[in-house]
């Protein structure tokens with residue numbers, strides 16, 4: 023008799039932690055730092071607080087113990103908005119719980135990252151993790167020592183203290199131990215922090231490890247981009263399930279009002295136009311639509327030429343990409359392009375790319391390509407080969423631009439920002455081959471390629487002139 | 491005020507379906523076929539039934555409609571053990587529910603695949619899926635038409651019928667519609683079926699699509715490997731969380747009896763040896779161990795030289811790999827190697843590799859490598875670049891063997907079977923860079939490389955002799 027059972031989400035991710043970026047002690051080290059830094063940056067940006075982040079990595083092994091896998095302590099402190107004390111245990115103790123399931127651009131998306139980090143510490147060291155937090159303008163700082171109950175997917179608090187918040191501090195400190203291979207991960211961790219500092223120039227970050235490394239990324243600008251606003255879904259590409267779910271929330275509204283309320287880029291005029299094409303009266307209550315009417319409405323909306331989405335939920339890098347590339351490589355040429363907002367499955371997104379040439383850019387080795395990828399202002403350091411950006415670059419016929427991308431000092435930079443980045447993996451290593459996103463990256467890269475081609479032609483012509 | 495919420499596992503996978511292999515309409519088509527075929531094979535192997543699987547793919551669009559994304563109907567029929575009627579709605583209607591969370595080798599592992607397939611159909615067509623099933627020797631066939639309630643993660647039955655099972659049929663039929671790009675996926679689907687037929691020679695499979703393709707893979711052998719047995723965890727690499735979970739199940743047992751009961755390769759002698767090293771009395775009830783005692787015991791077990799794991803839970807391909815490679819390529823040379831069972835994190839695994847040369851093996855293009863990968867008898871067709879096998883092959887210095895793997899007609903074959911394959915992705919595209927598995931693949935590939943090198947030397951020597 024086969025044993026049928028249901029497992030909790032925490033049990034699922036405990037059993038399959040490779041799926042979340044925890045595949046070996048080296049990668050784990052990197053993933054833990056990444057998840058915690060991204061949480062801190064999201065927290066500061068949520069209220070336009072200039073981020074101040076401190077990261078401390080300590081070796082917890084006894085002196086003289088030089089092993090590949092060591093007991094490490096990590097402590098990340100930020101000055102963000104903290105977590106309300108009743109929510110804090112769940113924020114780190116309940117998998118698939120968080121504040122980022124709304125339609126807005128953040129780094130967080132899954133409700134998983136912070137939990138996986140502390141879970142890994144728990145299963146490798148049997149020690150509780152500490153969360154110390156205070157929200158803005160609150161009287162107390164809350165100190166929690168916890169475990170995750172993996173079978174039941176809920177926090178287990180082993181110690182709690184309420185401390186008077188005399189200095190009106192706000193933010194979050196997370197502190198826990200885990201077994202990891204820090205030496206193997208260090209280079210990539212530093213690369214990640216370095217690239218983050220470039221595209222988040224308003225961040226200040228201190229990084230201190232137990233090998234004597236102390237990095238201070240100072241703030242380069244004191245202004246922050248406008249806060250990303252929560253927005254409505256764009257109607258293009260919304261699937262039937264989401265459609266039906268939204269209808270349930272507003273079943274008493276007349277269908278025309280429902281369309282205006284729940285989607286961006288639909289005003290009363292557009293709504294009536296759509297309903298005309300679908301043969302549906304605009305006054306009928308949307309919850310009363312029959313199945314065939316729903317299908318007809320859905321199929322009309324699928325091919326309706328809606329205006330481009332509102333970008334106010336998005337926070338692109340913009341000109342800072344050029345400034346950052348210049349600081350990194352001092353190239354002789356940079357072409358930067360930011361696309362108009364587009365959307366896929368209802369989610370607005372903006373693609374920004376740059377192509378740079380010369381300066382300190384190295385000529386690629388081993389058939390590789392210098393590709394720097396970013397998503398929602400997170401640098402993606404692993405697995406570029408399968409990323410949609412890499413596919414675009416490899417699919418382009420570069421002969422048409424008279425550029426040999428494998429043998430010239432060229433670097434590509436791609437940033438995608440969206441209310442949902444279609445990551446292929448839960449470790450956020452690379453982005454799936456999503457058709458609309460592929461198209462936008464291709465159009466943007468091609469524009470930069472034309473500019474580079476023109477520059478190189480002109481350069482060759484000038485040199486030819488000199489020679490004559 | 492930030493909105494904190496918990497989402498259900500079904501809502502999580504609905505929102506993040508790219509994570510599960512549903513990243514675009516082409517890949518989706520492939521993933522759906524894969525998930526259903528793997529479920530059918532698991533079902534037949536569960537009771538050593540010679541598999542008979544029929545797959546029908548129909549075009550549901552109106553005539554003359556040639557679109558890239560079409561409404562497709564898929565129907566997969568098998569003669570497996572079916573699902574008991576009270577469990578069937580949850581097997582396809584509740585995410586993270588299944589019968590494969592036990593310690594045995596199956597293709598299924600996540601409790602997700604079948605659900606994701608029907609979920610995709612539901613969100614793209616708004617139509618219910620059909621499951622028709624009967625278990626062995628039962629009077630009735632059960633017919634269900636269902637949806638998944640994505641918010642609540644439970645099935646919604648819209649129609650049920652009980653039919654007299656006059657012909658004592660057993661097995662399962664799954665039938666549903668989805669929007670997909672079949673033309674784009676066809677080649678990879680057929681490749682997948684073709685490779686499956688090679689390593690599962692006792693399977694009979696019929697595949698009929700709407701483009702006139704009709705493939706019949708006939709059974710090559712009528713004997714099946716022994717049924718995989720459910721086994722105990724191997725003590726090497728078991729983490730503290732699992733350790734504590736097992737203790738909870740047997741807290742009243744004396745610790746020596748607990749060790750013997752819950753782990754393979756621990757008899758009473760080994761148990762007492764371990765407890766001696768840990769300074770723990772063998773009669774103390776395991777639930778009564780203090781935290782420091784637990785840590786000491788765990789750390790002793792971590793470095794204890796246990797015997798290799800029991801392989802009776804595993805079902806390697808064995809000699810059939812050579813037969814299959816020969817049928818595929820007619821190479822002039824094949825070297826096959828099956829490693830002894832090893833384990834990682836308590837899970838036993840066996841690596842089998844082969845290296846073949848010449849015959850119909852093509853010389854690789856574009857810096858690629860001919861690598862065929864399999865895991866628990868599933869062919870892995872996508873994303874080889876990041877797979878642990880590919881890493882092993884690229885990390886080896888082939889000059890030492892005087893072999894140029896990029897310019898000679900060489901093909902590599904790697905099969906890993908385990909009670910848990912450490913997939914890097916939920917779409918089971920490739921395997922994570924897990925250190926113990928990496929080592930075993932490397933040792934096995936190197937053994938075959940030495941054999942190939944010897945053969946090529948001898949061949950060159952013979953040709954040299956002829957020339958003189």
Ligand SMILES: Nc1ncnc2c1ncn2[C@@H]1O[C@H](COP(=O)(O)OP(=O)(O)OP(=O)(O)O)[C@@H](O)[C@H]1O
Pocket residue numbers: 057061062065100102103104105113114119120121122129130131132133134135136137138193194
């Ligand atoms: N440093 C922090 N400051 C404030 N809130 C935080 C911090 N870290 C985590 N949180 C809160 O805890 C929640 C859960 O964090 P977690 O990293 O597990 O998921 P997430 O960030 O929502 O998504 P993802 O899995 O993609 O990272 C967040 O949504 C946020 O509300």
Ligand SMILES: Nc1ncnc2c1ncn2[C@@H]1O[C@H](COP(=O)(O)OP(=O)(O)OP(=O)(O)O)[C@@H](O)[C@H]1O
Pocket residue numbers: 525529530533568570571572573581582587588589590597598599600601602603604605606661662
């Ligand atoms: N064709 C089938 N015959 C018999 N049982 C089946 C069949 N298909 C699915 N099942 C049952 O339904 C359960 C759920 O299947 P599902 O594919 O969702 O998950 P899984 O196979 O357990 O894991 P994975 O997500 O890795 O495929 C299985 O564990 C099995 O018990």
Ligand SMILES: [Mg+2]
Pocket residue numbers: 057060061130131134135136
């Ligand atoms: Mg997070």
Ligand SMILES: [Mg+2]
Pocket residue numbers: 525528529597598599602603604
């Ligand atoms: Mg399955």
